[in-house]
Amino acid sequence: MTTNYDFNDRPDAARISLVAGSTGEAEVAELFLNFQWAYREMQRQYDQVLANSGLSESKFIILMFLAQAPQQQLAPSVIADKLGATRATVSKLLKGMVAQAWVARVASPTDKRSTLIQLTAAGQQTVTAFLPHNFAAVQTIMAPLSPAEIDQLNGLLQKINQGTHNLNLELERNQHAK
Amino acid sequence: MTTNYDFNDRPDAARISLVAGSTGEAEVAELFLNFQWAYREMQRQYDQVLANSGLSESKFIILMFLAQAPQQQLAPSVIADKLGATRATVSKLLKGMVAQAWVARVASPTDKRSTLIQLTAAGQQTVTAFLPHNFAAVQTIMAPLSPAEIDQLNGLLQKINQGTHNLNLELERNQHAK
DNA sequence: CTTTTGTAGTTAGCCGGCTAACTACAATGA
DNA sequence: TCATTGTAGTTAGCCGGCTAACTACAAAAG
Numbered sequence: 001m002t003t004n005y006d007f008n009d010r011p012d013a014a015r016i017s018l019v020a021g022s023t024g025e026a027e028v029a030e031l032f033l034n035f036q037w038a039y040r041e042m043q044r045q046y047d048q049v050l051a052n053s054g055l056s057e058s059k060f061i062i063l064m065f066l067a068q069a070p071q072q073q074l075a076p077s078v079i080a081d082k083l084g085a086t087r088a089t090v091s092k093l094l095k096g097m098v099a100q101a102w103v104a105r106v107a108s109p110t111d112k113r114s115t116l117i118q119l120t121a122a123g124q125q126t127v128t129a130f131l132p133h134n135f136a137a138v139q140t141i142m143a144p145l146s147p148a149e150i151d152q153l154n155g156l157l158q159k160i161n162q163g164t165h166n167l168n169l170e171l172e173r174n175q176h177a178k
Numbered sequence: 179m180t181t182n183y184d185f186n187d188r189p190d191a192a193r194i195s196l197v198a199g200s201t202g203e204a205e206v207a208e209l210f211l212n213f214q215w216a217y218r219e220m221q222r223q224y225d226q227v228l229a230n231s232g233l234s235e236s237k238f239i240i241l242m243f244l245a246q247a248p249q250q251q252l253a254p255s256v257i258a259d260k261l262g263a264t265r266a267t268v269s270k271l272l273k274g275m276v277a278q279a280w281v282a283r284v285a286s287p288t289d290k291r292s293t294l295i296q297l298t299a300a301g302q303q304t305v306t307a308f309l310p311h312n313f314a315a316v317q318t319i320m321a322p323l324s325p326a327e328i329d330q331l332n333g334l335l336q337k338i339n340q341g342t343h344n345l346n347l348e349l350e351r352n353q354h355a356k
Numbered sequence: 357c358t359t360t361t362g363t364a365g366t367t368a369g370c371c372g373g374c375t376a377a378c379t380a381c382a383a384t385g386a
Numbered sequence: 387t388c389a390t391t392g393t394a395g396t397t398a399g400c401c402g403g404c405t406a407a408c409t410a411c412a413a414a415a416g
């Protein structure tokens with residue numbers, strides 16, 4: 001059964017789009033809100049899957065990086081770069097992961113500033129136990145999409161990336177002009 | 179000029195999808211990551227637009243709600259419902275907005291538990307001054323999409339909503355089974 | 357070889373989410 | 387009427403982002 005999963009169960013934020021003026025603006029504003037809504041609901045459920053295993057998304061990804069790394073160890077700065085987060089954020093995450101004993105700190109032999117993060121057996125076990133749940137969740141979320149629709153959506157997301165990039169350029173131009 | 183805005187400028191998180199097993203799984207995992215990426219980059223830029231006016235998205239939406247409300251006042255609980263956030267979160271946001279003098283607290287005449295939130299002239303001015311920037315940003319983000327693509331994307335997002343909903347059902351079933 | 361510049365990591369403090377616990381009051385029911 | 391149950395709002399405390407400031411060390415430049 002394919003019921004309608006439209007955006008009607010959502011709070012009142014959609015009303016904002018009614019403020020739009022000329023033709024076409026309303027549709028664009030509505031799409032923007034739908035995009036935010038779809039992501040946020042999806043992420044809420046996905047976070048719940050992670051939380052059921054005591055994980056957060058970032059901590060899971062860090063465990064994955066370590067599991068795939070040579071000697072299963074990486075420097076915090078490398079983790080930050082791969083994750084796309086700041087060192088400060090990673091530092092805080094690692095603090096928690098050390099406390100959970102999923103990882104351990106090892107002094108770097110080559111650089112006295114650096115400490116390597118080493119995956120522990122417990123961490124290894126946690127991540128491998130979680131992997132099936134992760135892929136099941138992702139499959140479930142994307143299951144309603146046919147292969148053709150997957151391609152379509154990838155293409156449309158790239159267009160949003162382009163729009164984001166254009167907005168970024170505008171902002172930087174305004175910054176400079178100031 | 180329409181350059182390629184693919185997902186190559188992104189950190190290494192995409193490598194995760196290589197762990198997928200059977201055919202089709204990898205494509206789905208990749209789409210999942212692309213979806214997250216597109217949203218997060220978009221949101222980062224949009225938040226920047228808001229921050230340039232000293233606003234956050236939630237505070238802006240609250241100001242919009244108040245501007246449209248009768249007497250330009252609403253109870254915090256009503257704001258929370260419309261916004262789709264908890265009362266605790268709204269309480270914290272309002273605290274900041276009162277400090278900024280965008281809103282003021284007024285005792286409810288009918289319910290001694292409740293305080294109404296009243297939009298001030300300064301708040302009114304802030305939100306009306308920001309509105310054009312908001313719509314310009316949204317238009318820029320979505321500009322690369324044709325009207326037909328907007329329809330397409332709305333449809334695909336609804337399919338993701340359906341997948342999210344299915345995941346939710348699975349989780350609740352597991353909760354009950356336990 | 358010393359000075360400057362850059363890099364690695366942590367900490368403090370802010371933001372905006374959340375849950376849980378608590379107070380004050382309203383509304384319902386025995 | 388009085389007891390119970392429910393609702394409005396705040397606070398405390400946690401999480402995961404961020405920037406800015408700081409220490410320690412490495413690397414490049416003089």
